[in-house]
Amino acid sequence: MATEKTWYPGHIExxxxxxxxxxxAVQVVVEMADARIPYSGRAYEWKSLFHNKKTVILLSKADLADPGQTDRWISFYEKAGMVAFAMNLKGNPGSIRKGFVSKLTDIAREDRFQRYMIVGSPNVGKSTLVNVLLGKKKVRVGRTPGLTRGIQWVNVTDQLMLMDTPGILYRHLFSKHVRHKLLLAGCIKASESEAEEALEYAFLWLKERYPNAYRTITGQSAEGPFEYEELLRLVGLRRGYLQKENRVDRSKVVDFLLASFQNGTFGALTYETPDSLDIASDSG
Ligand SMILES: Nc1nc2c(ncn2[C@@H]2O[C@H](COP(=O)(O)OP(=O)(O)O)[C@@H](O)[C@H]2O)c(=O)[nH]1
Ligand SMILES: [Mg+2]
Structure with a gap:
């Protein structure tokens, strides 16, 4: 696969x-998934990796996701018998700590020493969570997927220890849609052509699910026909991304759009819903 190198660095294995x-060494695994892609964000072998462990789902970046859909996803996981909750890790550190500890102590209550392993895809917010729980900047946090190289244990309190781990993904992400969603959430890197496929996917999704955001970003009505090329051109013109002879600078438009989706500039959007899920094609 042409893009394998960019999204499967050797250290993931x-x-x-x-x-x-x-x-x-831990009692509980905290699986983090970006709240914008609560299912595709778990694009790794969760069944075989964690099947014997108590697992909790923490949906991160809740501030960037559609709150109604986040509630639906929490019910989805709760129906499957799991503890699931969502957090904005950029929010108030005190309430994050309180919320996290109250969710988790219920589970590890029996044990005097609580040890949690924090796992998830690259860039989902694992180090951010550990830093917030620590209350001091001790773990590196970055925009580059794959920054955390080694495993590190951190003591939150005398009784509570956390393990921060590097991001994981399937070696082969067979589903194009899963790759597109991971890219829109900033969990993987991709070639420009794949970035364009992801954008086309995002526009179609917005047109159907978030017509107001679609209209704001593209200037087009969601009822009208869908012309991807035309949308790129319109966004380029509106942003003033022009080359000689007023031709739209395509790669600037693509970079702008992708970064905007990744950073949540276009508002709180969720890229998949329990009802939209094609679970059969999502495993790698
Ligand atoms: N808006 C928002 N950004 C977040 C949240 N959690 C993490 N981030 C950002 O996501 C990026 C990746 O975070 P990091 O903790 O390094 O991810 P890791 O690769 O899983 O360790 C950083 O720029 C964080 O500031 C969140 O809840 N909301
Ligand atoms: Mg990290």
Whole structure:
């Protein structure tokens, strides 16, 4: 696959191995997924990696996701018998700490020493969470997917320890739609052509699910025909991304649009809903 190198750096395989080796040292695995892609964000072997462990789903970046859909996803996971909750990790540190500890202590209550492993795809917010819980900047946080290289243990309190881990993904992300969603959430990098496919996917999704956002971004009505090329041109003209002879600078438009989706500039949007899910094609 042409893009494999960009989204499967060699250290992911090692990360999975180290995670498995350390699983016995924790009582609970906290699986983090971006609230904008609560299912596709778990594009790794969660069944085989964590099947014997208590697993909690933490939907991060809740501030960037559609709150109604976040509630639906929490019910989706709760119906599957899991503890699930959502957080804006850029919010008030005090309430994040309180919320996290109250969710988790219920589960590990029996144990005097609580040890949690924080896992998830690259860029989902694992280090951010650990930093907030620590209350001091001790773990590196960055925009570049894959910044956390090694496993690190941190003591939150005398009784509570966390393990921050590097991001994991399937080696082969067979589903194009899953790759598109991971890209829109900033969990993987991709070639420009794949970025364009993801944008086309995003526009179609918005047209159907978020007509107001679609209209604001493209200047087009959601009832009208869908012309991807025309949308790029219109966004380029509106942003003034022009080259010689007033031709639209396509790669600038693509970069702008992708970054805007990733950063949540276009508003609180969720890229998949429990009812939209094609679960059969989503495993890798
Ligand atoms: N808006 C928003 N940004 C977040 C949230 N959590 C993390 N981020 C940002 O996402 C990026 C990746 O975070 P990081 O903790 O390094 O991800 P990691 O690769 O999973 O360790 C950083 O720019 C964070 O500031 C959140 O809840 N909301
Ligand atoms: Mg990290």
């Amino acid at each position: 090692k990360a999975k191995r180290v995670i498995q080796e350390n699983l016995k």
